[in-house]
Amino acid sequence: MKKTTGMDRAATAKWRPATRALRGGTWRSEHGETSEALFLSSGYTYDDAQTVADRFAGTAQGMTYSRLQNPTVAMLEERIALIEGAEACRAQASGMAAMTAALLCQLSAGDHVVAARAAFGSCRWLVDTLLPKFGIETTVIDSADNAAWEAAIRPNTKVFFFETPANPTLDVVDLAHVCGLARAHGITSVVDNAFASPVLQRPMEFGADVVAYSATKLMDGQGRVLAGAICASKQWIDEVLMPFQRNTGPTLSAFNAWVVMKGLETLPLRAFKQSEQAVALGEFLEPRVTKAGGRLLHPGLPSHPQHNLAISQMDATGPIFALDVGTRARAFAILDALELVDISNNIGDARSLMCHPASTTHAGLTEEARAEMGVTEGLLRINVGLEDIADLTEDMDRALAAAGI
Secondary structure: OOOOHHHOHHHHOOOOHHHHHHHOOOOOOOOOOOOOOOOOOOEOOOOOHHHHHHHHHOOOOOOOEOOOOOHHHHHHHHHHHHHHOOOEEEEEOOHHHHHHHHHHOOOOOOOEEEEEOOOOHHHHHHHHHHHHHOOOEEEEEOOOOHHHHHHOOOOOEEEEEEEOOOOOOOOOOOHHHHHHHHHHOOOEEEEEOOOOHHHHOOHHHHOOOEEEEEOOOOOOOOOOOOOEEEEEOHHHHHHHHHHHHHHHOOOOOHHHHHHHHHHHOOHHHHHHHHHHHHHHHHHHHHHHHHHOOOEEEOOOOOOOOOHHHHHHHOOOOOOEEEEEOOOHHHHHHHHHHOOOOEEOOOOOOOOOEEEOHHHOOOOOOOHHHHHHHOOOOOEEEEEOOOOOHHHHHHHHHHHHHHOOO
């Protein structure tokens, strides 16, 4: 591979997903390093005054300031765009920086957003609290109800915003229907794809306009750094997102970009293996939980009401699922009895993690909002990692027994 082959779309277009995840975006320096270089520089120098003037005018390519461009960050952006199948990508400082930028860059006072009821707590805060502060109207609906999307459209509706599968209730949105509806009405669809990653689901293949990520999750996969990303058409990135990003600065550091690139190298291996293990663990848990009066929420299992939809638009259903065991006391008893699985509110990690969303990720919402989206006091969310599945089932077996299940 030549020094700039990874940045050449004519070459990378022929590569398959695993190759893109490993080599896409690689941009080697004159030293010919094997691993991508880490460019820790806030600024750049120029050989003459006209060069810098041309770059700032946009008539010449090149780096100007690391709030806008950085070689390491540029490599990550190209790699994510290739895996996603997008024309362009801009990295962000975190997942929530990505969600916030994807919305605020295109909305103004008087606009209207239709958003999914089931969502990460901070995403619901954006919809319920932040956007209305700027005079932006919002409507929250059951995202699994196709008719609800059309019913919520107003003359001033500008954005559909949702995640699928949803955090933490694993609601699944019909991507082709909802994104097609948005296109038909001139509405921009913004999809949070953090639960799946572009390895398992590529919303743009179903008509999504903008796909946003917390790259902290599956993309890094090791629980090391915060990062986010926004994928879209080159025109949308350049004309809609970039003015906002240039002047507000939700910039990803070069170090964090480099770490996420290393995570992407193994993303296809991790994502599919963890999905496989999540199905196996779900199959083990479901009879126990159901017999005790609870329920399992797992799009990879036939019991999920949108199972067929999930497997039709995902290559695998991901490492995350939820179980409702009825009460907070029972949920806490399970968490406290874990010996291998960590109590943690992160997801996408190679380690198995479990949390109680009502008291952690969704604690900032009102009790009514949590009840509306199905975040009950008995709900637990688990991220299934790469440990031996026998060890995971033994640990969960002990924990359930300790809770009387």
